[in-house]
Amino acid sequence: EDNMRIALVVKALGIGFFEAAAKGAEEAATELGGVEIIYTGPTDTTAEGQIEVINALIAQNVDAIAISANDTDALVPALKKAMSRGITVISWDSGVASDGRQMHLNPSSNPLIGNMIIKLAADHLPDGGDVAVLSATATATNQNIWIDEMNKVTGEYSGINVVATVYGDDLADKSYREAQGLMASYPNLKAIIAPTTVGIVAAAQAVTDAGKIGEINVTGLALPSEMAGHIESGASKSFAIWNPIDLGYAATMIAYNLAKGTATAEAGKSIPMGRMGEVALDGNSEGAMADPFVYDASNIDAFKSIF
Amino acid sequence: MTDHATPVVSMDAITKTFPGVKALDAVQLDLYAGQVTALVGENGAGKSTTVKILTGIYFPDGGTIRIDGEPVTFANANAAADAGITAIHQETVLFDELSVAENIFIGHAPRTRWGLIDKAAMQRAASKLLHDIGATFDPRALLRNLGIANKHLVAVARALSVDARVVIMDEPTAALSHKEIEELYELVETLKKQGKAILFISHKFDEIFRIADRYTVFRDGGLVGTGLISEINEDALIQLMVGRTVDHIFPQRTPNVAEDVLQVVGYAHPTEFADINFTLKRGEILGFYGLVGAGRSEFMQSLFGITKPSKGVCKINGSIRVIRSPADAVANGIVYVPEDRGKQGTIIGLPIFQNITLPSLGRTSKSGFLRLVEEFKLAREYSERLDLRAASLDQDVGNLSGGNQQKVVIAKWLATQPQVIILDEPTKGIDIGSKAAVHEFMAELAAQGLSVIMVSSEIPEVIGMSDRVIVMRDGRIEAELEGDALSPETLVRHAAGISATLMEEA
Amino acid sequence: MSDTTMTARYVPNRLNNRAHRVLRSWEALLLVVAVGVFVLNSFASPYFLNVWNLSDATYNFTEKGMIAFAMALLIISGEIDLSVASIIALASTAMGLAAQYGAGTPELVMIGLTVGLLCGAFNAFFVTVLGLPSIVVTIGTMSLFRGISYIVLGDGAYGGYPDSFAWFGQGYIYWVFTAEIAIFAVIAVIYGVVLHKTNFGRAVYAIGNNPTGALFSGIRVQRVKFILFLLTGLMSGVAAICLTSRLGSTRPSIAAGMELSVVTMVVLGGINILGGSGSIPGVVIAAFVMGLVTFGLGLLNVPGIVMSIFIGLLLIGVIALPRLWLMIAAKKRSA
Amino acid sequence: MVLRHIPIREAILGAAILVLLGVVSTRYSGFIAPANLANVFNDTAPLIILALGQMVVILTRCIDLSVAANLALTGMVVAMLNVAMPGLPIPVILAIAILLGAVMGAINGLLVWKLAIPPIVVTLGTMTIFRGIIFLISEGKWINAHEMSAAFTGFSRAAFLGLPVLSWIAIVTVIVFGMMMSRTALGRSIFAVGGNPHAAVYTGINVGKTQFLAFVLSGALAGLTGYLWVARYAVAYVDIARGFELEVVAACVIGGISIAGGIGSVGGAVLGALFLGVVKNALPVVNISPFWQLAISGSAILIAVAFNARAGRSQGRVILKSAEGSV
Ligand SMILES: Nc1ncnc2c1ncn2[C@@H]1O[C@H](COP(=O)(O)OP(=O)(O)OP(=O)(O)O)[C@@H](O)[C@H]1O
Ligand SMILES: Nc1ncnc2c1ncn2[C@@H]1O[C@H](COP(=O)(O)OP(=O)(O)OP(=O)(O)O)[C@@H](O)[C@H]1O
Ligand SMILES: [Mg+2]
């Protein structure tokens, strides 16, 4: 009679990406049956806010928590407490240090993403040129990892020159201004890479307003619904993202299987994720869901109304 | 006779209650064209409340106001002005950051065709008004750059900027010097000739008998008498007002002056005062006379540690003391009863007993912890000595009338058992009954060995109370007078800086 | 004196008796709200009435509350400090830096408190020595202090605090009572005594009601204000220790936005934002009310941003409703 | 002498901005190119508009912390309207934005006026409430560029005489406010209410009503900016302009608007906003580490405030005849 309750905790509510993930979680719940999804998160993207949410979930004695963390380390004590009360804890999207969760589901492998974002820029620059990175906040864990991975492989793309990394703090106006600053400081700029949805939208708008469509290509990670207009206008030739619906779905499936005991989170083992197949865990109990998928003018219309 | 004429304004059975106080209880007041009506009463009798009701600032709880016999109600101050009632209020109601012209015309500035303020027209009109009352400053000047007397002239000009039939003056002379008071009297005469009805509020009886045609007396918010000035004398008026007779003579004192308590040597300040030297003896009352703005308050405040002197030494009982803050001054037995009661004297929002014990907490407390019993004991002792009128000792001091607030301030300082008490205009704005009480009290204090410095701009008070008088002018000591040299003429002469010969010629 | 026709009037010490005053007080109203929220919560969620859950819930307000007490005194004196959350960030960063060099728990505590005091002194200098309005100064230092944390930490994080350091934010002193709630209680008592039972507290009220009058009464106004800023800095330091210990890590964005929660708590506690009145018991109850509301709504899985609507409504409603009621009552009477 | 006294603060601030531009141009000469300066101005336009509204509120001894939330809510509402009714003409959208903003301002104003709740408490409360409402009506979803009509997003960036409409709106607002503050009864009573509220009552000014009107003005401008903002950045979501209220207050403070009310000028508010705008735009192009930005803007506020206080300190009275000449 008792439903299994799985909490999907996100960085903050009101972000399109997570709303889409919640859809996926509901899909998984329907598929599994007898599962109730609690979709929740704090007001600001702070660790303190997430701890309050986690405490409330512990109090309700939910069966599993799947969290996209605002801070790798700060959530560890609270999540440890959850685990000690028998709650299954996994992280997804943005990870928690290994003490604080049973496993972590990366949307894709970090090296793949790092390579993807630079490749998207390079594909449209056969002769090379200056590119710059517009990130989210300077403390955003996953963005920093991807940029690191990107820098490792930049050398493989001849003529591509990363001239700067700036931070738009995931604020539309600041990102817009930073993009303007990039265009002003680097007159030969050929591409802006923004591995964050707020940043890429603002940068595309800034390029459009500066009348530099065709001159500067904006690319990075974004949702099709948010970028459809900019693909149409040509401000962005292509961008990539994994499917957030799949991500929410997969996280829910993993949490369900771990909570049920039908799988265990140990290094080297695999956990089933329903229609997404299986995830294999590495030595750090992390696994990747799938490769990022590239969107451009040819396929954007099919996806823009989905997520 | 004028008595049969209809009053221009008449207040009938006006009642006004504040939380806990019935400020006006069915009072009656009539003002006649071309006549000055003096409204007298003790502090808190309800005079200013009457003014505020007549000018639309307060709304009465009951009763009727009639203009030319027609009942009216005022929704706000503009409505009263439109009905032809204008006032110089007891408080200054001006704006430091606006220009003189704007201060005069705020609320009824001339407009251009587009509905914008017509600055040029406004300045012209302001110039004319200022010229008419003998002011010489530029209407474009910012108000904050004017001195206090000039500010008062702006207030007068503002009152006259309304084409009024009724002019109200609530203690207009309290902040003015002799010369300016004379000019104000002339202005009143002019207004009278123009047929305006004037309501004049004052605690100074010489003034009332000089310019008023009629009187109305309030006591405790009720009307107790009204009539023609020519049909009453001073004693009778006082009796009406206080409800008893008051010996209007200064207390007889036998000065038993002893050793020096306070010596001030060479006190100076870069811009406010210089070369201040004097001594104060035990049990003495030392008067400080001067025109308003002579720098007496400034100097007293530096003696009390508020403003820092640039040089000078202060010796108490022969040894040099450095006073850097009021706390130092209190510790050294010097206390100061300021002129501005509302801002500097009382702490409105705190109950009476806490106001009284504030500087004495060191004595009523035990190792820093409050002891309420001791506090009430101390507060009761001194409030009873000063005959404080209040509902209770834990009542907010802000609900007291001006005179009773002054008593709280004096009680606060006496409770610290000081050696020197500085009273800055101690009876300014205080009714005659309380005034006599304050004088009596000062004499008592001196007799008990306390040294008193009394800053006053009222010549009778200075002469009647002081053993010795120092006259200040433009930030310096002009003269020190004693015994026979102490006369109204000499005081005025030194204060205004007129040499003896010129004075005789005049 | 010539008081023959007049009998000296007796002035009683107090107008109303104690019970009367207590019943009409803000604290009483707030207590009713608190009890109401508690009862509602116990009906709304089966998980609410569980001591361990309630114990966890205290973290929702303990750190904010510690600062709220010092802030209450500051606001009563007519000043405000909006930089408290940034002081936490800076103090936490300093502790994190020290921890990297192997500082032990006592050293970390000393560093946290010292940085708090220094930040308080910095604010105090601008406000009391230069005479600038505190709201403006602390809007500036709010950026400055956190900005320094960003300079030091960049996109990194400090961790690796000694195990014993975890006691402050994660330890229990007895049964369900956490170390933080104990620290909160001790601070509440200290501030309650200081504000309501000492000369210093009286001076704070006097300054808040009339700073000029207080100066003319021999109170060292600037010194008292200086101390109040120091205390607020110190309490931010204490909160920084607890929060850092609870999170076990430091990032520059730590405690972001906390200043507004603290001010909300203080105002909800009946402290007059314009200075001059308010009480510590009021703030204690307000802390519990805010904790209960957020935890109760959390149990119902109400999203955080919707929760903040409730806090906003509570803040305005608790002040507005009694006034509205009085207004309507007055209208009825005159009609 | 009146003329000599007031603009000194503005002159200093103006000079500070010029110096700043000079310093930045030594690192990056393109910064002072007219096109870039026009860009900086356009970027600062929302801040200028909001600072004018905030100025009016601060002058009456109040503060409006809800402007950014008001902006975001209005922006979301007009964006949703645009999605629902793409044909709605821009003047109607503008009118709705201004009206909606004014209504939110009026809520603040009424609570301050009728219930005498301190403005900081009121707007702290409405700030969180307005933000929450955005979440409720949008269900946390974004409105993206392709969902908005071209006219909707095009309006604010349409060029007119070489400047975008957004810049022109800021310029018109400055002129209108300049006239209003100096030449209308409302403008003068705003100064009077802040300078001496007690005295204002005696001159027939309704203090509460003036404060109410100030909040309505501030709200209306926030609403207007809400539409312009969403159109400009072509995206609407819960968090837009979060924390912007403090920047608006900082602009006023830097511009010499006294937080105690009654002192300040339109020129000051505009220059304060421009100062912050130049700093914010300059930092990214002169390659200062992004981690330094927060500390730098905090220091700028502190320095400006200390400076303003010094420039505005009154001399006090001068009684001594000998001292008159020397001061
Ligand atoms: N706003 C107010 N709130 C409460 N009580 C008030 C208020 N204004 C006046 N009172 C009270 O009403 C009474 C009458 O005050 P009012 O100012 O009219 O006296 P007054 O005759 O002008 O005295 P004074 O000679 O001292 O100026 C006093 O008891 C005073 O404390
Ligand atoms: N320009 C002004 N603006 C405002 N207040 C003023 C101004 N000039 C003087 N005052 C105030 O008027 C009072 C008298 O000023 P001052 O101390 O210079 O003269 P005084 O010799 O003490 O005069 P008084 O006879 O009033 O005691 C003081 O309270 C002072 O603060
Ligand atoms: Mg009076």
Ligand SMILES: [Mg+2]
């Ligand atoms: Mg004086």
